[in-house]
Amino acid sequence: SSSVKSEPLSTTEVEALLDTIKWDSNGLVVAIAQHIDTGAILMQGFANRDAVATTMNSHLATFYSRSRANLWTKGETSSNFINVLDVFFDCDHDSIIYLGVPDGPTCHTGAETCYFTSAADILGSLQSGTKSALTTLYLLEDIIKQKKLEIEEQTTTSSNKASWTKTLLENRKLLCSKIREEADELCRSVEEDEGKDRTSSEFADVLYHAMVLLAVQDVNLQEVMKILRARFSQSGIDEKKNRKSGL
C-alpha cells in the first residue's frame, strides 16, 4: 500500500556512498530520525541499502521493517512523513541520522516523538517537568508553558506558589521593560568590556525573558527556528531544495 518505490539510483556517487556503509550481517544499519529545528530524536528504526537509497531519492525517511521484512516510509499510513534534508553517517559508517522536518507527530500515539517515557519520571525522581527527552531550551520552554497553565487553571500547589516566571507572565509591562533592560545589559557587557561570562549570563537573561514573551503570545520556539532556518541556511539546505533528485 506504499506509494514510495525504491527507484534505482543512477549516479555512481550515490552508489559509492552506499558502498561506504557498514551493513550488519542482516544488511542493516541503525537509522535515527532527528528534527532539524528542535534536535528532538523522533524515532529509531533500521535501514537496508534500499531504504537509504529511497530516502535519498524521495527525501522521505524510509526504513526496513525486520518483522514484516519490507521497506516502509514513515508516514505512508499516517501521512506524517519526515522530510529528510540530509543524511549523516557516524565515524565507522554503521549508524545514520535522517535529519529532517516532520509533517506531524511522529509517534502512532500522537506524541511528537516516540521517546516520551522517562526513567527518572517512572522512578519518582521527577517532581514535575516534562517526561519527554527535551533538550535544555525546550525544557525551559516547557517549564514556562507549565507556569502559564497553572495561572490559567488557577492550580497552585505548595511547590508552585511563587515564581518570577508567573509574575512576568501576568505583567506584560514588567516583562517588556525587563526584555529591553536585559538587551541593554547584553550590549553593555561588550561595550563596557565586562568579559565572556557576563555576556553568556546576559544572553541567557535575554533569551529567558524573550521566551516568556513567546509563551504570552502562544508562539512555539519551534516556529522561530523554522524562520531562522528559512532565512539563514543558504548553504546546504537551500541548495538541496532546488535539486531534482537525490541529496
Next chain:
Amino acid sequence: SSSVKSEPLSTTEVEALLDTIKWDSNGLVVAIAQHIDTGAILMQGFANRDAVATTMNSHLATFYSRSRANLWTKGETSSNFINVLDVFFDCDHDSIIYLGVPDGPTCHTGAETCYFTSAADILGSLQSGTKSALTTLYLLEDIIKQKKLEIEEQTTTSSNKASWTKTLLENRKLLCSKIREEADELCRSVEEDEGKDRTSSEFADVLYHAMVLLAVQDVNLQEVMKILRARFSQSGIDEKKNRKSGL
C-alpha cells in the same frame, strides 16, 4: 581496566523498569547518547540489561560491545565520559536515549559527535556550511562563526563577499544598536498587538543579532544553554543531583 562495575540494583522499581524493555534476540536494545544542551546525537551503541542498569547506577553512559562481548563505559579509556541525567524509552520500549552532558569530544577522532559525515556534502550539494548533523540554532551559530573566520583570515571568495553578518561582526556599535532596536520591536509586537507572526519574526531578529554578539565575544551558545539549565531545570534534573544512587 574500567573502574565502573555493574552494581546489582536493589530497588524493585528499577528491576520492574528494566523488565518493560523489549530486548532483541541477543538481549540488546539500541542506545543513543544525546547532548542535553545542544541536542546533538553524540554516538549510538547497543545496551543489554546490565549496561542500562550500570548507566542508571553510575550515571555514566554504558554500552554492550557486540564485537568484544563485554560491557564498556564510554570514556573508560579516553576519560570523555557522558554524564547521563535521564534515560528515555521509545513507545515500544526497544530503543533508548541516554540524555546527558559529555565531559569532552565523544568521537575517538576528536570530533564532538560521531556523526560528522554528511551525505549532501559528499554528493556535492553542500556549497559551504557545516558537515556535522547540526540543528538549526547550531547551524546558524556555525554560519556566523564561518563569517567571523573569513574576516579574520581575510579569505573572500565570490560566494562570501557581501554579508550583513560580516557588517555586524565588524561594527559593534551598529550591532549593539540593532540588538536594542530588535528587542524594542519584539516588545512592541506585543504592546501594539501585531500578532503571533510578527512576534516570531522579531524573536528571530533578536536571537540572530544576539548570536552575532556571542560570536564577537567568542562565547559558544552551548555555554548559554549550560547556564539556563543550571538556572531553570529545578524539576527532574536538579532533584536527581541530590540522589545518592539511581536516576
